Amino acid sequence: MTYCCGILVRDGLVMVADTRTNAGLDNVATFRKLHVFEKKGERIMAISSAGNLSLTQSVLSTLNEGFETEDGDRETLLNAPTMFQAAQRIGRAIRHLHEIEGRVLEASDVSFDLSFLFGGQIKGGPMRLFMIYSAGNFIECTVDTPYLQIGEHKYGKPVLDRAITHDINLYDALKISLVSVDSTMRSNLSVGMPLDILIVHRDGYEAELKYRIEPGEPYFHDLRERWSAALRAAHNNIPRPPYATKT
Amino acid sequence: MTYCCGILVRDGLVMVADTRTNAGLDNVATFRKLHVFEKKGERIMAISSAGNLSLTQSVLSTLNEGFETEDGDRETLLNAPTMFQAAQRIGRAIRHLHEIEGRVLEASDVSFDLSFLFGGQIKGGPMRLFMIYSAGNFIECTVDTPYLQIGEHKYGKPVLDRAITHDINLYDALKISLVSVDSTMRSNLSVGMPLDILIVHRDGYEAELKYRIEPGEPYFHDLRERWSAALRAAHNNIPRPPYATKT
Incomplete structure (x- = not known):
């Protein structure tokens, strides 16, 4: 399993990813899931991934090699004209992989399970954050809900729900996302x-x-x-329930 | 969906259940999921249920009617000799229902999905708390992990993990379970x-x-x-991350 979280606020973008992968419970390893694509001063993009590692790695390799165009160029993330088109390229890489791998994996009872967070900014365009599904379609983060999560998202969601707003300081957003990861790690070994x-x-x-x-x-x-300690104090400061059975 | 939680501590038992049921998003209703079976001074038992409502209600009806024995008596929860045997009767009612309904429901793509928390005490025996699965098997709460959950359990688990111990006051345990339900309700409309x-x-x-x-x-x-308010204060009291990129 995996937990990755992306937060897009007024001042910028925060992305956090764990590094644990597991095949069953007895085959645990460390793999980087947060990958940064950067041309300083021109563009920065980051992808974090969840799901089947062979699939997510293949999508990244496909994106690094790029899709050949009719006139012999290669379409990669680093030459995508906009963040939207870059997200579409990720979707295309996923669909391409599904064509090659989907049926064979299904025959071995391996589900085509993967998802990505993709955030960043290209000079001249807005900063954006997307969540891309295993079908290659995607949604985008907005001011109303300024964060997205992939992987084991439930344990760490309540703290984000309560604390993350579009106006929050970037480093406060990082802090809250670390609390969110901590809650997840305590409840899920993967x-x-x-x-x-x-x-x-x-x-x-x-x-x-x-x-x-x-x-x-x-x-x-x-x-x-x-x-x-703060949570313990918070419990202690709430009075006990005053309920009594109505007879 | 549903969220029910049971906590068994030194002083006794706490059970909390929501009441929302839904078939899809546009068919939402209120049904009691926490049912108490009581002979004052002799025994008290409580069941909370999650999963398909038609199945959980049928299990309860089966338990209320009881299983006929060879000599014409009826085995119910209220005449079970021990909590363990009462839990076995619930398992038996689930398996009986699966024999009748399982195949027909599967043919309609309805999965045989249900689970129960079952807690209480019979005079002369210990207080116990069980979680009973859709296969009719069950596990029991212990001193090390003094709570069990069914339904939408993930959002509300971190707060239980951190705060519930075997030694906690009963009303503090209730208070924490209400915080756990609150976190769940904020994140899951069902x-x-x-x-x-x-x-x-x-x-x-x-x-x-x-x-x-x-x-x-x-x-x-x-x-x-x-x-x-306490969570907001807790965030604010943690300093911002001091990290700097290593170059």
Whole structure:
């Protein structure tokens, strides 16, 4: 399993991804799921992936090789004219893979299961964040709901629901997304450290922060402790229910 | 969908259930999912249910009618010798229903989907809490993990994971379970008010508290507000991430 979260707010984009992959419970490994495509000053894009690793890696390889056009050029993410067309290229790569692999995998009872978050900005265009489904279609993040999640999304959703707004500071958004990942990791063994994080300022066209949080990293450890303590205090400060049976 | 939670701690048992049922998104109704079977001073048992309503209601009707024995008696929950044997009777009722309904429902693409929480105490025996699956098998709550959930369990699990211990006060356990239900209702429309709650003291053999929390009820409203405010404060009190890109 996987947990990835993307947040698009007024000041920019936050993306967080875990790195755990598993085939069953006894075959666990670490793979990067957050990939950054960058031409500094011109464009920055990031993809995070969930689902079958062989499929998500193949989609990325397809995107890196590009689709050949009639006049011999290759269509990649780095030369897509807009973020929308870049998202369409990801969808196309997924559909292409489904044509090749879908039936064979189904025959082996492997479902064609994958999804992506895709965010970034190309100079001259707006910053955007998409969630791309296994059918190659996609939705886009808006001001009303400024975050998207893929993978094991439920455990970490309540904290995002309550705290993330379009106006939140970028580093506060990162902080909340780390709390969201923490809640997920506590409840689901298939989501695990290290974590990859990315912050991009709107109209910055480069990564402001690209970082891997390793196990035992002091800030993240402190965040987990503080969050746990705050939740305990929050429980304690709510009075006990006054209910009595009506007889 | 549904969310029900049962907590078994040193002092007794807490059970909470929502009441929303839905067939699709446009057919929403209110049905009681928490049912209490009580002979005051002798035994108290409670069942909460999740899954297909026609199936869970049929299981309850079967249990109320009882299974006829060879000498013409009827085996019900109210005459089960032990909680374990009562749980087995629920399993038997599920399997009986599966024999009658399973194949016909599958032919209509309706999956045989149901689960129960079953808790209580019979005089002379220990207080127990079980989770019973659609195959009729079941697991039991222990001191290490003193709660069980059925239905839409993920959103409300992190708060239980962090706060519920075997030693917690019964009314604190109720309070935390209400926070857990609140988190679930915020994230999943198919879980909704009113809520039914039950508290049973160990060796009490009767309901200490049987109550329905209606929409707008002041304590629950206050709990939601306080919890939201506490979470906001908790975020604010955690410092922002100090990370910087390593170049």
